[in-house]
Amino acid sequence: MADEPTNRLAFRQQAAFCAAMAAPITARVCDALATALARDGRTGRRVLDWPGDPIPDALPLRLVGGLHALARSGIDRDLTALFAGAGEPQAILHRALDDHDAMLLPWLDGPPQTNEPMRSGVLMVGLLAVARRHGPVLDILEIGSSAGLNLLIDRYRFDLGGVPVGRADAPVAIVPDWRGTPPPEVPIRIERVRGVDIQPLDATDPAVATRLSGYIWADQPERQERLGAATAMLRADPVDLVAGDAVGWLRDRLAEPQATGVTRVLMHSVVWQYLGDDRRAAIHRMMAEAADAATTDRPLAWVRMEPDRVLQRQELIVQSWPGHGEPQMLATAHAHGAWIAAT
Incomplete structure (x- = not known):
């Protein structure tokens, strides 16, 4: 169980x-929130008395997301200036926490x-490795899909260290800073992409879009532009995203008949920490x-x-599976996919 010093420290750790x-x-x-937080209001008290583990719970980013959304709204000029890099942060944040x-x-x-x-660029590197091992045709199952932007992975255009993948005319281009040996240039055909989230978000809803924009760090305006372009893609052609528990949904999907020559792929990104021990063990x-039942004609992969x-x-x-059951780290990456380094 956390205490106030632990919860304050979490903000400094997030700052690092x-x-x-x-x-x-x-x-x-x-960093400023670590000291600006006070017990004057309900928000400050709830943060300082947070009962869980503040880092796995992403407590600092919950609060920063709300503050950034307020800054983007323009209703607090000092807060807007702070998220543009100006102003004295502790005084501004202490007042903003009280006023809002x-x-x-x-x-x-x-x-x-x-x-x-x-x-999706990082995940595509893994999918290319799967395609090289087992053939080009993939059926993708994503858990923790949130607003479903990774479910557009078959509609994006990628340039991965000079290796082109995807639709040449895609409105969103994924071009990370590539480091090391490029991925294999192999045929890949994503036959189907489906996803689940405990509470999926409709990014085409203006209120949801405002919330998602708040979670994007103020230092990264290019991410706001990509989010807008990807949201337009969702609006034009929605993805297959349902609400549900990851364990139950995945169990049902793995039980479905699998066509010959199609690799079934479990895919996820930055979701494992939120599932908890029981769900992780069940998966x-x-x-x-499923790996024990996989065959050359009906392979299974986990990316x-x-x-x-x-x-x-x-x-x-x-x-x-079959043949590559040991976990292999193919690359390291920036948390938002800005760079990928082959290992």
């Missing part, structure tokens, strides 16, 4: 993470749902059972981009 991710404005806000207590409190109710199309059991918080990076891990 943001600084390492080249987000100095957000780092400055997080009722507006900020609901942002603590759930974890931030970071919807970043660039993460491991289900994947082990995941998840954080190593100690090293402050994301790791792309791929397993596939």
